[in-house]
Amino acid sequence: MNRRNLIKQLGLSIGATVIGSEAMARLADGTVVYEVPKNPLHKRLDKPVTAITLGAGGRGNVYGNYAAKFPEMLKIVGVAEPNAIRNERYTKKHGIADANRFDTWERVFERPKFADAIIITTPDNLHYAPCMKALEMGYDVLLEKPIAPTEKECRNILALARKTGRIVAVCHVLRYAPYFVKMRELIAQGAIGEVMSVQHLEPIEHRHMAHSYVRGNWHNSKQTTPIILAKSCHDLDIIKWIINKPAKQIVAMGDLKWFRKENAPAGSTARCTDGCAVERSCPYSAIKTYHDKRERVGVFDMPEDKAKHAEHIMEKLRTTNYGRCVYRMENDQPDHYISNIKFGDNVTASFSMEAFTSYERRRTRVMGSMGDMVGDMTELVVTDFRTGKQTKLVPIAEDVEGYKNNGHGGGDWLLAHDFVQAVSQQNPKLLTSTIEESIESHIMGFMAEESRKKNKIMDIKI
Incomplete structure (x- = not known):
């Protein structure tokens, strides 16, 4: 349900707020439904910001769909995509001229600068080079996370952004989700006193894990990036952001325990389509996930003719990694991963990334001297120790069409809103996830991976 329909259904008058300045509605049971206010620094654009998208996959289409819905804000004028x-x-969706279509990102930069910004949604190992080239040529950049595969490359991008004075917005979209915005605001206001500790869980969900990090593009850390960055730099970043203190030390543990050849059940085969004897009872069956349930089939570039979908999916399962047995891949990403972090003022945080859950959506607990918070991104319950009063807050966010339950809490398009304003006004202060703000959580991720491999506590030096 989108925000407009929710407000209409509630049929509630907007009343005075006791926890913020945004529009709120209070239900009969005391639940507070709220939305974050529009940024007062936003201005009416005289013309849309123009951008070239490098990588027209899932994330490229998230921001492309924003441009399609808000053409007065953002216009996509070029694309580089080998598929x-x-x-x-x-090209068809955005009416891109043939001269501005490219099969590789390198060809974009053979032309003189012809847009305001570059949107980089290429694979992880293709973030660094195009970002550096874009900055050299004077483009502002919307950069999908992770920033780059190595700490040195991340620091190089930061240095060049500072040298050129260009904007680099990192897609740490959770910073823009109303749920986390409110959590940070309440902590800053002292709603639970002084923060002592945070517990944060990212439940990847078992089929999502199999799809993306066992069979999918991120199955091998050496070819892409470690899972702590590929998946969970969002989480390290949001922990850092809500605590709002420098990270000092980190220690991590985790391993690849289940998705291994020795755990392949008797009667299983190299592919789910090879007559596997246990395919019907396997929770990771590619046939059940992609063919029967039609889940996550966007990676298959489905034909327009729906009558051909079943045949197309089965062909992909016979010929790509998505049809292979999860126990017989070349994957090396840990399927469970925990990190403990020490921040300034002796605030501690524990983070757990878990593959083996039946559910998604991040869970967070914040413990303070005068209260606590518990939430799962759909609601946040705040308890005041002094009064014993509990307040339940439910955020409202703009739906991202075609990306239901993507786990970002509406942050994708709220980031896009701020990015186009920042580029139009040439004011990076309109963003909360610039490269300067985002690099610390990446360094936390690199140090976590080193800690996991070396079995030692790592200092975090920014």
Whole structure:
């Protein structure tokens, strides 16, 4: 349900607020439904910001869909995408001129600068080079996380952004989700006193893990980035952001325990389509996930003719990694990962990334001297120790069409809103996730991975 329909259904008058300045509605049971206020620094644009998208996959289409819905804000004028089907569809959706279509990101920069910004949604190992080139040529950049595969490359991007004076917005979209915005605001206001500790869980969900980090593009850390960065730099970043103190030390543990050849059940085969004897009872069956339930089939570039979908999916399962047995891949990403972090003022945090859950959506507990907070991104319950009063807050956020339950709490398009304003006004202060703000959590991730491998506590030096 989108925000407009929710407000309409509630049929509630907007009343005075006791926890913020935004519009709120209070239900009969005391639940507070709220939305974050519009940024007062936003201005009406005289013309839309123009951008070139490098990588027309899932994330490229998130920001492309924003441009399609808000053409007065953002116009996509170019695309670089080696997949011919994706290139064609993206071009058609945005009315891109043939001269501005490219099959590789390098070809974009053979032309003189022809847009305001570059949107980088290429694979993780192709973030660094195009970002550096974009900055050199004077583009502002919307950079999908992770920033780059190594700490040195992240620092290089930061240094060049400072040298050129260009904007680099990192897609740490949770910073823009109303749920986390409110959590940080309440902590800053002292709603639970002084923060002592944070517990944060990212439940990847078992089929999502199999799809992305066992069979999918991020299955091998050496070819992409470690899972703590590929998946969970969002979480390290949001922990850091809500605590709002410098990270000092980190220690991590975790391993690849289940998705291994020795755990393959008797009767299983190299592919789910090879007559596997246990395919029907396997929770990781590719046939059940992609063919029967039609989940996560966007990676297959589905044909327009729906009558051909079943045949197309089965062909992909016979020929790509998505049809292979999860126990027989070349994957090396840990399927469970825990980190403990020490921040300034002796605030501690524990983070757990878990593959083996039936559910998604991050869970967070914040313990303070005068109260606590417990939430799962759909609601946040704040308890005041002094009065014993509990307040339940439910955020409202703009739906991202086609990306239901993507786990970002509406942050994707709220980031896009701020990015186009920042580029239009040439004011990076409109953003909360600039490269300067975002690099610390990446360094936390690199240090966590080193800690996990070396079995030692790591200092975090920014």
